[in-house]
Amino acid sequence: MNLFVLTGAGCSAESGLGTFRDTDGVWARFDPMKLATPEGFAADPDLVQAFYNARRRNTRAASPNAAHFALARLEAALERRGGSLFLCTQNIDDLHERAGSHNVVHMHGELLRARCLQCGAASPWQDDIGGDDVCPACRAAGTLRPHVVWFGEMPLYMHEIHDALEEADLFVAIGTSGSVYPAAGFVAAARQLGIRTCELNLDPSDNAGYFDERFYGPASETVPAWAGRLTAGPDAVV
Secondary structure, three states, rough: EEEEEEHHHHHHHHOOOOOOOOOOHHHHHHOOHHHHHHHHHOOOHHHHHHHHHHHHHHHHHHOOOOOHHHHHHHHHHHHHOOOOEEEOOOOOOOHHHOOOOOOOEOOEEEEEEEOOOOOOEEEEOOOOOOOOOOOOOOOOEHHHHEEEOOOOOOOOHHHHHHHHOOOOEEEEEEEEOOOOHHHHHHHHHHHHHHOOOEEEEOOOOOOHHHHHEEOOHHHHHHHHHHHHHOOOOOOOOO
């Protein structure tokens, strides 16, 4: 069985990392045009760096929750049986990796990397990014930005994502709003390919009607329960 899993902010919310589009989410409290666009960074790089420096510190302090660990266990179970789990995340934290997942694609970038505006290299970066910091790849100074996809920029790894979707037997969206494209369009693409679809979310997403199965509640509860049904009992498909 080849499984395609898309995760969003709801997967990390119980680890203390805020969602974005809820009524009390990040973009309800901060202006995304000032903090998450190339134009905002050009206008006030210090403000943008300070915002992402704070988020980087929050990410380092957070720990994976039961949903992250359940997906890592499911990946291992699939691999033992000759299958695969392609984990495409909209999240820029590293909680999937810290929980033990290996096949993770960050379509919106990674907060714990810094990208050089001069050479384009994305280097591991745990600390704050300062205006005079040097790129580890090309040694240029003052050229680093967060390695995150801002509004108006193209998501990463789209070819790999579409290839994995075409090979999938089941598409599952976990903790996503269903309102951010192109990720919100993956479920429609899966249906066109004849792939069964499943949603695990706190509440119905904007595109909930596209899913064949829907399970609602906290990710730390719904994801382990769903993964357990796939891997245990007489009706197990893994």
